[in-house]
Amino acid sequence: MAFSHNQTITMLSAWLLASCFFTSAFCLQPNVLQPFDLLYESGISAYYSNEYSKVVNHIEGALDSYATLKSIKVSCWLKCRHDHGFETLLSSSASLFDIAFFNVLLLRAYCIKECQTQQLGVPSMHQANIEIVNDFYRRTPYNYLQHAYFKLKQFDKAAAAAHTFFMANPEHVEMQQNLEHYKLMAGADEGNLIDREAKPHMEAFSAGVIYYDKQMYTLAVKSFEEALEKYYKADLECRALCDQPLKFTEYEYLDYKLPLYEALADHYTQILSCEHDCVRDLATRSGRISPLENYLPSHYEYLQFSYYKAGEYGKALQCAKAYLLFHPEDEDIVGDIEHYDSLLPDMINPKDIEPRKDAMEFMHRYLLERELLKQVSDAAGVRYYEPKYWVILKSDKVINRMPADAVMQTEVDSTVPGNNTTEQALREEIHEGGPVLYDNIKLVYQSEQLNGSHRVMMDEVITPQECKDLHQVAQVITFAGDGYKGRMSPHTPNERFEGATVLKALLSGYNGQISLKSAQLFYEVSEKARTIVESYFRLNSTLYFSYTHMVCRTAITGHQDYRNDLSHPIHADNCLLDPEINICWKEPPAFTYRDYSAILYLNGDFDGGEFIFTTMDTKTVTASVKPRCGRMVSFSSGGENPHGVRAVTKGQRCALAMWFTLDPVFREVERLQAxxxxxxxxxxxxxRNELDLNPKDEL
Structure with a gap:
């Protein structure tokens, strides 16, 4: 492929314009979108000032800004992919292929940059902290909104915000109680509540299932077709949002400078992996961890039978063949296909009817991506595990009739290393009851009394004077959100959260901010706790610190009315709880390397704040512990021990929280520095002791 003089000038001009956007703030002066993170932080600030009208204005603005930001990124990506496609490379000669490839690459890069800058302004304006992005993913803004609308007596909006939050946080039992209260005040019922963040493709699919169960097949067809259209649209949007900077977090401390093709390969692999995983994202309901079983293929199975009942046998055959692309050996569907073949008019050859085009294109791309990711893994010497999104666990599948609850099941793959665990499995091979090492410590409750496994409660681990000294240290060195990347209140907006690490305590003592003796006490007490845990649970290897944190939770005056939330929601320390199916997924972002946990309390003069164990459903409390000076609770960190903290409604609750690991690779860096x-x-x-000689010794 040869380039004319004008084409070359066009390419160079495009690159120069692109450089303007890559290197300067921006070349145009558009009406820029306000950054959602700044609006959100302003809303939180207003919340703590009890300025609820401002809370609503700022946080509603943040939600709008966040949605608009994603929409702009998606539309720019789609536009530029369309305007500057790689199809032209097919006609390029081998000698000019590289130039043609990078020509398209540069034009597309410039196009996206120009498109986004015109609508967003400086790109860095919208690069929010990952913690804030996670808040929006967890729908935390709606938690602030529901309380603000309640304070403003706008109960219908409070109910909508609470419902939206609850749909992504079903374990938040207190929010459900709030929701019932708001519905009563607003006179609304469940059917009138709208999930403001609902996924359109899932809404349409759910409607189709309802029509199907009512044997309203024409309406079912309409809903399932709408669901598929919205699914593939959402798939494109998901893939567009994968276009992110290269993440190399494990080696950020190194000055990595890869050659061109290695850098391109690394970055593309990251994006390809993200795009491939959109299958999981689109099949996962908000707030859930595991995808719905057999989600995308289910559309075609429902449709094939719905079309059959509606008398459209050709379309039924297309959908049945589409389903076989996902499950080639499904005997029930093979039988359906034979039946549909027999119903077609004689002039139609069943072999001429192919699977649906949308399914064929999807599976073709999916299989190519899977093979490419496998090649990357093989080259890196790592075994590739393909997630089994379409496995059907139900053994009693009814021919031509899919039960309404089939899509509510989730996949449990016990063959993948580091996967999910159930309570029963985690109760096996439990060892405990070793010596506590110190005569003054009282062993109060063991696992049996705490109605669980691998749990223990001890008293008098430290003395009242040590509690007092450490509590005084906390008043001096703890700061809001410290230890949690500066987040003011990581678990609830109704409490002030303050913390400090052991390294910070020692440095504060060394610099004279606090008593050096008290700083050393923090270090020594945490070490004492570690040795007790290691001994009591009869560990055969060394237990290392994973994280050590002095933390205080203080009830905020004026925020305790009608409060039903938890100070710390129910969770497990090394896996992600999925309460609907009683599974704990041992996968990031959980701290999967944590093995044991311990909380040592410094005081008990506050209201609320009880530590609770629950079952995996996060609803049934199995044990409740009232904090007091010197009391320590310790337990294994997995899904066998879901736990949380009840609301602190008056006063301040302080404790030393410690997490341990058996793997030295994950030792706490700050502890080593400490x-x-x-x-x-x-x-x-x-x-100093050697220099402080007795004068008589000089004689």
Whole structure:
């Protein structure tokens, strides 16, 4: 493929314009979109100032801005992919292929940059902290909104916000109680509540299932077709949002400079993996972890029978053949196809009817991506595990009739390493009851009394004076959100959350901000707790610190009326709870390397704040522990021990929270640094002691 003089000038001009956007703030001055993170933070600030009208304005604005940001990114990506496709490369000669490829690449890059800058302004304006992005994913803004609307006596909007939050946080039992209260005040019923963040393709699919169950097949067809159209649209949008900067978090501390093709390969692999995983995202309901079983193929199975009942045998055959692309050996569908073949008019050859085009294109791309990802894994010497999104677990599938609850099941693949665990499995091979090492410590309750496994409660682990000294340390060195990337209140907007690490305590003592003796006490007490846990649970290897945190939760005055939320929602420490199916998924972003946990309380003069264990459904409380000075609760960190903290409604609750690992690779870096600081302090103390000689010794 040869380039004319004008084409070359066009290419160079495009690159120069692109450079303008890559290197300067922006070349145009558009009416830019307000950053959603700044609006959100302004809303939170107004919340703590009890300015509820401002809370609504700012957080509603943040939600609109966030949605608009995603919409702009998607539309720009789609436009530029259409305007600058790689189809032209097919006519390029081998010698000019690289130039043609990078020509398209540069034009597309410029196009996206120009499109986004015209509508968004400086790209960096919208690069929000990952914690804030996670808040929006978890629908946390609606938690603030529901309370603000309640304070403004706009109960219908409070109910809508609470419902939207609850749909993504079904374990939040207190929000359900709030919702019932708002519905009563607003006179609304469940049918009138709208999920403001509902996924359109799932809404249409659910409607189709309802029509199908009522044997209203014509309406079912309409809904399922709408669901498929919206699914494939959502798939494109999901893939567009995968166009993100290269993430290399494990090696950020290294000055990595890869050659061109290696850099391109690394970045493309990241994006390809994200795009391939859209199958999971689109099949996962908001707030859930695991995708719905057999979600996309189910559309075609429902449709094939609905079309059959509506008398459209050709379309039924197309859908049945589409389903076989996902499950080639499904005997029931093979039988359906034979039946549909017999119903077709003689002039139609069943072999001429192919599977639906949308399914064929999807599966063709999906299989190519899977093969490419497998090649990447093989090249890296890593075994590739393809998630089994379309496995059917039900053994009693009815021919030509799919039960309404079939899509509510989820996949449990016990063959994948590091996968999910059930309560029963985690109760096996439990060892505990070793010595507590210190005579003064009282063993109060073991697993049996705490109605679980691998749990223990001890009293008098530290003395009242040590509690007092550590509590005083907390008043000086803890800061809002410290230890959680500066988040003011990571678990509830009704409490102030403050914390400090052991390293911070030692540095504060070394610099004279607090008593050096008290700083050392934090270090020594946490080490004491570690040795107790290691001994009591009869561990055969060394237990290392994974994270050590002094944390205080303080009830915010004026925020306790009608409060039913938890200070810390029910969770497990090394896996992601899925309460609907009683499974804990041991996968990121959970701290999968944590093995044991311990909480040592410094005081008990507050209201609420009980530590609770629950079953995996997060609803049934199996044990409740009232904090007091010197009391310690310890337990294994997995799904066998879901736990949380009840609301602190008055006063301040302080404790030392400690997480441990058996894998030295995941030792707490700050703890290692604290060890070094502690060694320095001890050396200096020893030197001072040696210099502080008795005058009589000089004689």
């Amino acid at each position: 060890d070094e600081v502690m060694a320095t302090i001890q050396e200096e103390q020893q030197m």
